[in-house]
Amino acid sequence: MDLSPILLTLKLAAITTVLLLLIGLPVAWWLSKSRSIFKLIIEAIITMPLVLPPSVLGFYLLLAFSPQHGIGKWLRDVFDVQLVFSFPGLILASVIYSLPFMIGPIKSALQQLPPSLAQASYTLGKSERQTFIHVLLPNIRASVLTAATLTFAHTLGEFGVVLMIGGNIPGVTRVASIAVYDAVENQDYSAANAYSLVLFSITFITVISVFMFNKYKAKSPLE
């Protein structure tokens, strides 16, 4: 069995999870603080990948980053970067596609903390940033872990978006889910089974680890 699709998938999932932690924590914190129409719109956009068919999202990303026009052309002309049919393109698509899986649980956990925790910290003279790092974040650790795991596991299973923007280039964009599809197309069921088993095992171990860490209190992605 060619292991490169598995390794590529793990690399993609790890990079996506790290990037989404960096993006998701401040965004979730900002969204949790107060309500406004502007925030509702942003939240709706972030949640769209949960309900939108992956192929639709992939199609629009393909259009947006096509080197023939728009942002894609600008990126190629100015920075000599091509996102379509490349690994960086897969990362961008995965980050967008898994955004709600990272932000949802973190925002929900922050909203469930009593407001008096942050208020107590403010009266001690601590800034919002200090309060977030020293008081809020440590008290939502379990939810952050759940969000990161869901993001990782979700990225492992991506298919539609990845296929649309990355295609099927061995060693570059051919991730495990596409390798399964490819093997089935070629009636190579033993290869399809091998890839599927590996994906299933990694995902199962990842999810069960979170449940064990959280002592059976893992949050659902929509909470």
Next chain:
Amino acid sequence: MISIDIEKSLNSHNNLSVLKIAQEIPAGSITKIYGPSGAGKTTLLKVIAGLTKPEKGKIRVNDTSWLDTENGISLSPQERKVGFVFQQYALFPNMTVLQHLRYATNDETWTKQLLTIGKLEAFADQKPAYLSGGQQQRLAILRAMATKPQILLMDEPFSALDPDIKTELVRNLLLLWKEQGTTVLIVSHNAQELEGIFQREIYIAARRS
């Protein structure tokens, strides 16, 4: 001197009422705030601390304007830096007793003194979940005192304490407040509680808007 003249609408018990208060509180005094539930006692403390904003009003502390809605002045809670004892304590679940105090102050001698006053030395490494209600309440008081605030706002601060512990703690707190010149406002719904320690009393009545 704290000069307060504010008006804030409250939404309590499904009735829209209004908190309207104009008072001058001398520096270094201990004031009791009492009145029926939902009258706005806690809200008043939060307005002074900068945790909530009134529709209109002014708050001056000595020569500094903390709030002036007409002129768009409203200092942040960090700038006001009052000590605040929350009714539900608002302790940080991730921090031990000692970490709570160290989060508020870098003064190790002061930290040790506070632990002694609150009789929490033996529990310094415990997190709030492993403390009794009375111990949690004492920690909330110590944390609010840790920054040596000019103004200390306390919302039902002694409700969970045993009478003996309360008497000794209050005696020590009174000495500290006198030494540091702290202005203290204590919300209590028990009219008889802590009789004799207050120089002033403010009654807040529920008003329909």
